[in-house]
Amino acid sequence: MSEIPKAYEPQSVEEKWYQFWLDQKCFVADPSRVSEKRPAYSIVIPPPNVTGMLHMGHVLNNTIQDILSRKARMDGKEVLWLPGTDHAGIATQVQVEKALKKEERKTKYDLGREEFLKRVWTWKEKHGGIIINQLKKLGCSCDWTRERFTMDPEYSRCVQKVFVELYKKGLIYRGKRMVNWCPVSQTALSDEEVEMKPQKGFMYHFKVEVAESAELLGSAPASGAGASALAGDRRHDALSNASEKSTSQNAADEASAATPVAGVLPGPDGKIWLTIATTRPETIPGDTAVAVNPKDTRYAHLIGKHIIRPLPIQLPPEQKLIPIIGDEHVDFEFGTGVLKVTPAHDKADFEIGQRHKLPLVDIMNPNGTMNDLAGESLAGLDRFEARKVAVERLKELGVLVEEKPYENNVGYSQRADVPIEPRLSEQWFLKYPAVEQSKACVEHEEKGSTPAPGVVARALAGNSERLASQNVPDSSTPPNVTDGASVTAPEAGALPNKMHFHPQRWAKVYDHWLTNIQDWCISRQLWWGHRIPVWYLRHKGNAASAASVLKPAYEKFLGIWDVLKLDDLQEIDPQNFMLNADQLSGNEFEFRLCAICSDDEAKWLIDHGFTQDPDVLDTWFSSWLWPFATMGWPEKTPTLKAFYPTTDLVTGPDIIFFWVARMIMAGYEFMGDLPFKNVYFTGIIRDKQGRKMSKTLGNSPDPLELIAKYGADALRFGTMRSAPLGQDVLFDEKDVELGRNFCNKLWNACRFRQMQGQGAADILSAENGNFRQDVGSTFEVEGEICRELLTSDDKWILLKLDQAIREVTTALAEYKFSDATAALYRFFWNEYCDWYVEASKATLRPVETLNRENVESGSGSTNQPFNHSTSATAQKQNTLAVMDFVLSNTLRLFHPFLPFITEELWHGMGFNKDLPEAQGGKTIMFAHWPKPLDDDFKSHYGLDETDEQFVNAKYELVTQGRNLRREGNIQAGKKVKFVFKPAGELNPLDAEVLKILLNAESLEVNANYAPKKGTPQVLSPLGELFLPLEGLIDVEAEKARLKKELEKHEIEIQKVLAKLNNPNFTEKVPPAVLEEHKKRLEDWRAKKQKVQSALDALS
RNA sequence: GCGCGAUUAGCUCAGUGGUAGAGCAUUACCUUCACACGGUAGGGGUCGCAGGUUCGAAACCUGCAUCGCGCACCA
Secondary structure: OOOOOOOOOHHHHHHHHHHHHHHOOOOOOOHHHOOOOOOEEEEEOOOOEOOOOOOHHHHHHHHHHHHHHHHHHHOOOEEEEEOEEEOOHHHHHHHHHHHHHHHHOOOHHHHOHHHHHHHHHHHHHHHHHHHHHHHHHHOOOOOHHHOEEOOOHHHHHHHHHHHHHHHHOOOEEEEEEEEEEEOOOOEEEOHHHEEEEEEEEEEEEEEEEEOOHHHHHHHOOOOHHHHHHHOOOOHHHHHHHHHOOOOOHHHHHHHHHOOOOOOEEEOOOOOEEEEEEEOOHHHHHHOOEEEEOOOOOOOHHHOOOEEEOOOOOOOOHHHHEEEEEEOOOOOOOOOOOEEEEOOOOOHHHHHHHHHHOOOOOOOEOOOOEEOHHHOOOOOOOEHHHHHHHHHHHHHHHOOEEEEEEEEEEEEEEOOOOOEOEEEEEEEEEEOOOOHHHHHHOEOOOOOOOOOOOOHHHHHHOOEOOOHHHOOOOOOOOOOOOOOHHHHOOOOOOOOOOOEEEEOOOHHHHHHHHHHOOOOEEOEEOOOOOOEOOEEEEEEEOOHHHHHHHHHHHHHHOOOEEEEEEOOOOEEEOHHHHHHOHHHOOOOEEEEEEEOOOOHHHHHHHHHOOOEEOOOEEOOHHHHOOHHHHOOOOOOOOHHHHHHOOEEEEEEOHHHHHHHHHHHHHHHHHHHOOOOEEEEEEOOOEEOOOOOEOOOOOOOOOOHHHHHHHHOHHHHHHHHHHOOOOOOOEEOOHHHHHHHHHHHHHHHHHHHHHHHHOOOHHHHEOOHHHOEOOOOOOOOOOOOOOOHHHOOHHHHHHHHHHHHHHHHHHHHHHOOOHHHHHHHHHHHHHHHHHHHHHHHHHHHHOOHHHOOOOOOOEOOOOOOOOOOHHHHHHHHHHHHHHHHHHHHHHHHHHHOOOOHHHHHHHHHHOOOOOOOOHHHOOOOHHHOOOOOOEOHHHHHHOOOOHHHHHHHHHHHHHHHHHHHHHHHOOOOOOOOEEEEEEEOOOOOHHHHHHHHHHOOEEEEEEOOOOOOOOOOOEEEEOOEEEEOOOOOOOOHHHHHHHHHHHHHHHHHHHHHHHHHHOOHHHHHHOOHHHHHHHHHHHHHHHHHHHHHHHHHHHHO
């Protein structure tokens, strides 16, 4: 017989079968096959960044999607798992810029927009396939014929169409707002792209002089009442006071010596000083007011007065004068209760500025350096450098009162990891559509995860067919909701469908976000992305001349026009403008066209003096259309009709706002229906210490290396096993190792089975280390199981299989992947391999060894006659049939988790042989998902609790017997004689099983056995087991062990007794529980009795 | 500040009212003809703390503590 490797070698196997699946078009979804009997199942992949690399998060995510897809195929559904990649605006552009800098020492500006974009496309072509190939290595069964990219021409048209539609609806608008500006990428960001991080810095207290000091001190006792007395023009006085401002260190010292509590410091120099707390002194030059709370009695009287802004120093005093205003926003508990207002560099300050019509002084450049308005000493410096310098200047002026360490939260740019700069700029915004519908559609039940009603029951629906006819399609599965009508929007308010989040708690987070939703800044100052489909033409001259310039374009395009009179920023209705241009005033106009343009049209517009908006759209503005834009929308394609709405979405909770919520809104807005029915949120993958995976920490393992080392199946299994529903996953390579070990176990269990079959040597081949079937082999697969020949172990394993099928099916229906793998692991390793395979050796061993000489019958044995010569072969064949049945079901249960090895074994074992092509004959992918054994099956084969309990007792006896060996210090490998004194009848086959499991040299079955004093023994419901080892056993040690056991049992007995003696318990407890307790007491007492007897036997 | 999770064996985690579990790690023994990526048998836990509900709580309720996450933030 040729050697097959003892260990499973995944590499060539995985390669081979993936190619096979591709060649056979196993992953391709065909909408025309969808019918009531063959419902659709669909998932769209969360598109990875096109130039990204596979990381553990992807592994988790995509393994789950693959499991769901493969399970759905085995359920007889038409499955579409739609793959693709995301252009990932900033990330990709930054990558290319870096490469450009490194390789050519150039910036994107050196190349210009067009050339730079060419480079990005080249980069995309070169790197874009990497992650796709990595997904293939993982075994993902995506329909690659439908692979999409967010910048495919068709996809881009969807993006433009959506933009134009929302623009028409008035939901997209352009405006000058405070946005989150990233000084590194030099673009605006959405609120979601800003991450708050605690940052250690300083809180600076500095004092400013109130310009009207003299006036205040002179005419009013420094009380709040004085304010009104100072009405009138104070400007001149204030200015002259300011110019006399003392900068002497002396004065400053005196001032700071006074208690700062009040915030108002009337110094001996005859001036009133206000103390201001800030973390950003470098923005002082941009201050245009100082604000206090009008209810704050300390300061209210100063409202309307002015302070002299200390920076920049060089300015003449009159230019430093800024007003003190009253605003409710100011918290008088915080700091000194005096707030410097910098409307151009702070969101809250901007709003205060709006309320008080304050001027905006922008003192920074887009790259985060200070501009000339910041003053000589700061201009040109980076903002953080400028902060230090500003503090120095304040010190020099003697106005710095305090500087203390302070930690506050600062918004960081997620991408560039630098603090964002609130900045006023002109951007495009979107008012989110369909918010209310999106909120209403997510199920908000209080408790537990809710699989769609009936899913579990349906999944478990029994099978009344016999073994031979396991291949009938499951018609009990109701069709998916995939009516083509959903392509058109239903009437408003008609929302029968609900969406389920798993775990449900994310619904609350989702809800909260939708409730407090802010308009979405969708424009980015990047080059890589979907360019905003808006064109501008500026015209200087009167309205009539402007109208004549616009005319050709106006007539050519049906797009939406806006006309803006730039003189006073007034919008004019375009039609009105074209008709009545001669009567309209104005000398400068801007025309704005929002339309989808072909290349030719774009060229035409450029030729006619139009320019396109230079900005591109936020990447998520394309991703949010993913579920339908990938299916051919706006055409009502067969794919869209058959597979939208999708069934499941699998993603990380970190993009619940970025992506999930927005897809839901887009789904409603453009398709009139929810885009998916279930959302499964994975956990976040962390390292062993619970830290997030990150490149800088270097704690992120390369999945490809893991696959090379352990195999894709191992990686998948290990990941699934350690990923409980909704919990973060602490990744440990040990888990993958466990996966590999498990695959190896599966491999060897099948190898064992193969070695039993006739002509095993022909069936097994060492080539490639793979299982191969020999065409000429007469080897039989899944032969008829004969009821009469079933051993108790056979029945036991069939019942365990039934249980495993139920557990795995239920777990999958509830998205509990770690439960499913745990059930599979337990069933296959602990039940099938540890017990059943070992027990089966009783019938599988060569006939000559299954000989009554080894199962000695004592006198008076009640054993049935056991005719080996005639029945042994049949018995063996029957056991093999059971094994084949169990293994065939097992492989199918495993297939979604371990696609490669199961396919290899499915063929290697020949399980595909008698099946129709489309139902497992070609590939296990389409073999039917195992159904639980139903009552007909069980009664036909006589499977019931009796057998299960008997076998449990048998195995328990074995464990006790092995214990005796250990206590007798018998080495694990050594064979010894056991004697068994049965309590009733004992089938010789069961005796043989006992012998094998005990690794006994022989097992004497003797109902009349009279042990010598001191023979170690165990007692079980099946009888007494003796280990006659005169002189070899340490009697005292054995006694000690038994005594310890006795104590243990006594404790248990006392525990149960305590309960049973409590009248409260016996009266109130449900009868079933009472019975159970009584039985428990009996059990423990019986056990104790047996140990006691054993102990007595020793002395 | 608001919200959400977590707290069970050395580690990572299951466990939705009725006898405390798994994997890893660990100890001892074993290369027995499927598998040392293996087998057999062990050891190891007052289930974060304090109250309450209950005949009965790891589980349910109320506080508290610690850790983590999200949202919102006061300069």
